[in-house]
Amino acid sequence: MTEPLADAQISAEPPTPEHTDKPRSLGSDAWATLRKRPTFWVSAALIFIMIVMAAFPSLFTFFSPHPELSYSELAKARQPPSSEAWFGYDNQGRDVYTRTIHGARSSILVGLLTTLAVLLFGSLIGIISGFYGKWVDAVLSRVGEIFFAIPLLLGGILVLYTFPSDYRTPYLLVVGKVVLAIGILGWPRIARIMRSTVLQVKPNDYVQAARALGASPGRIVRSHILPNAFAPVVVVATIDLGAYIATEATLSFLGIGLQPPTVSWGIAISEASGIGFLRAAPHMLLFPSVFLSLTVLAFIMLGDAIQDAFDPKSR
Amino acid sequence: MGTFILRRILQMIPVILGATFLIYWMVFNLGDPTVGRCGERPCPDAYVAKMRAEYNLDDPLPVQYAKYMGKVVQGDLGTSFNGNDVAEELGNRWPTTVKLALIAIAVEAVIGIAAGVIAGIRRGKFIDSLVFVSTLVIISIPSFVLGSVAQMIFGLRLNWFPVTATAGTWQQLLLPGLVLGALSTAYVARLTRNSLVENLRADYVRTGKAKGLSRQRVVGVHALRNSMIPVITFIGADLGALMGGAIVTERIFNVQGIGGYIFHAINTKDGTAVVGTVTLLVLVFLVMNLLVDLLYGALDPRISHD
Numbered sequence: 001m002t003e004p005l006a007d008a009q010i011s012a013e014p015p016t017p018e019h020t021d022k023p024r025s026l027g028s029d030a031w032a033t034l035r036k037r038p039t040f041w042v043s044a045a046l047i048f049i050m051i052v053m054a055a056f057p058s059l060f061t062f063f064s065p066h067p068e069l070s071y072s073e074l075a076k077a078r079q080p081p082s083s084e085a086w087f088g089y090d091n092q093g094r095d096v097y098t099r100t101i102h103g104a105r106s107s108i109l110v111g112l113l114t115t116l117a118v119l120l121f122g123s124l125i126g127i128i129s130g131f132y133g134k135w136v137d138a139v140l141s142r143v144g145e146i147f148f149a150i151p152l153l154l155g156g157i158l159v160l161y162t163f164p165s166d167y168r169t170p171y172l173l174v175v176g177k178v179v180l181a182i183g184i185l186g187w188p189r190i191a192r193i194m195r196s197t198v199l200q201v202k203p204n205d206y207v208q209a210a211r212a213l214g215a216s217p218g219r220i221v222r223s224h225i226l227p228n229a230f231a232p233v234v235v236v237a238t239i240d241l242g243a244y245i246a247t248e249a250t251l252s253f254l255g256i257g258l259q260p261p262t263v264s265w266g267i268a269i270s271e272a273s274g275i276g277f278l279r280a281a282p283h284m285l286l287f288p289s290v291f292l293s294l295t296v297l298a299f300i301m302l303g304d305a306i307q308d309a310f311d312p313k314s315r
Numbered sequence: 316m317g318t319f320i321l322r323r324i325l326q327m328i329p330v331i332l333g334a335t336f337l338i339y340w341m342v343f344n345l346g347d348p349t350v351g352r353c354g355e356r357p358c359p360d361a362y363v364a365k366m367r368a369e370y371n372l373d374d375p376l377p378v379q380y381a382k383y384m385g386k387v388v389q390g391d392l393g394t395s396f397n398g399n400d401v402a403e404e405l406g407n408r409w410p411t412t413v414k415l416a417l418i419a420i421a422v423e424a425v426i427g428i429a430a431g432v433i434a435g436i437r438r439g440k441f442i443d444s445l446v447f448v449s450t451l452v453i454i455s456i457p458s459f460v461l462g463s464v465a466q467m468i469f470g471l472r473l474n475w476f477p478v479t480a481t482a483g484t485w486q487q488l489l490l491p492g493l494v495l496g497a498l499s500t501a502y503v504a505r506l507t508r509n510s511l512v513e514n515l516r517a518d519y520v521r522t523g524k525a526k527g528l529s530r531q532r533v534v535g536v537h538a539l540r541n542s543m544i545p546v547i548t549f550i551g552a553d554l555g556a557l558m559g560g561a562i563v564t565e566r567i568f569n570v571q572g573i574g575g576y577i578f579h580a581i582n583t584k585d586g587t588a589v590v591g592t593v594t595l596l597v598l599v600f601l602v603m604n605l606l607v608d609l610l611y612g613a614l615d616p617r618i619s620h621d
Contacts, residue, residue: 146333149601153559154593158338161581161589162346246457250563253459256581273463273567279471289460297455 030231030309040305046298050291053101054108060101078281088283091271099263100287106175106264107295111245113179114186115237122187123233126194127221130202137195144188152247156181160256167259178257182244189236197229231310235303242299249292265292319612327605334597335387339380342590343370349586369393392591395580401591405573411483412572415564416557418485418492419499424550427500428543431507435542436534438512446508450501458560462494462567479569491568495560499553506549510542517541544614551607555600 034040053060073093081088087096129140159181165174201207207224251257252266253273260267265288271277272284342348349358349366358366366372371379386392392401434446453461469490470478480487514520515538523533561574569575573592580588 145330149330149334150597151559154597158593162342249457278467293456
């Protein structure tokens, strides 16, 4: 009964040679396809670098992103890239390289936390409505439709406008508000996938047998439903993670997402995108934009690659 | 068909009511409704009292909501911080935003479908990979980066387009429209390509070829027509979504449309204008989705009509 779980674990590591003669599971098959694809390795490497950058920015730069620690020199404002400052200086004379490196943390944090929240909440709702069916399902599905109907950006603007942050708000609270604003509209996608997986899996003989043997709903969810839902959920969550990061940047760009003194790519791009700055210091815009786009691209590519690997039609 | 339309409309009503209620509840009850209504300072008590009366905030929640929706349906979106009527302001601005959205739709329909069809017909060839990579790049660049870069390169450096579009003429709106439509163009290209590839594998295409129809006729008439169904519905639904995307584009190019108004209202902390306008955009989005749903039923006979 625990076999599907075991398969999911196998998929996390390359199959050893003696396994290749055995019939392979969907998970290990997908892994075999995945590791031959260059886009998978490129995107995985990019994501790895960005996460390291977010966790340990001091590995990449000596400076702190905050101006009171004296790396901000107004005399150097808007100087173009040089050997001394690879990405040049911004309007306040702050090192763009330092701020770009430190900006990774907010974007990655918002992306990961939103995805985590959406996964937990969406799965819970989806499993409940699939399992109990009847009126519970009807109510939860209608509620999901309502949240699904509001566009991400517009809903985000409303939430963040109602619960504003300013420079006094603690860092984690600012991030938490953005996560809430995006996550509140993102969960129905996961809930739908979970619900349909439950409905697909429930009538199968092996699930009925497990129930007849007295397996609790928790056990059925863990050993039958989660392994079946694993692939589609991971694909959607990965692609959406990229979209969440882009939405966070857009909200910060509009001035209602993250707030200075928080360092983020969205804020940096917002500060750099006035026409005067575009003409005088295009490097201020270029570097945070490239990092942001690469991160979004990496998640979309990873999601695409996983989707292809799990799709039997693409072989 | 009649029951199909009726059923879809009936299904849409709870969603519209639910979405507007959610927004109302969050803004007026969960949050502090006076936040950002008086600019950068807290509201004076007299204003708070006036506002509570105006929005019936002392009534039970369902009554408050019903009265609010009654006003919205009658076109009363409230008065903004600086004394302008929000609905009137929007009335002056919507033609510009619709123009912008139409340019974006035209871009995604023409360029997106053309790229998708070419990629689909030459599946696996160089041009297919080229379309794939370029759509991926466009999707991964957020629209505000694309807008700023396009403004810098095509507006400032090359002087091909006006740098800003303050007057809102067709010629000025061309570059903002291209930027606004870029993301959807990439999606349309991918959708067209995948849908065409799938249809080219279908039995009726093989039948067509077997009975001696020319390749042009099989691909151009039979396969293409079926492949267009999801694409047309995507483009239709996108018209509503573009209204939201216009906030960013209009901010960058200083377009005096609805999106620019929302951005301005966010910056000047004009709560009535933000909430009223965004609620209206959500409504437009929902109604567009309903229309597209109906269109889908009309285009694709496989959708059940009972």
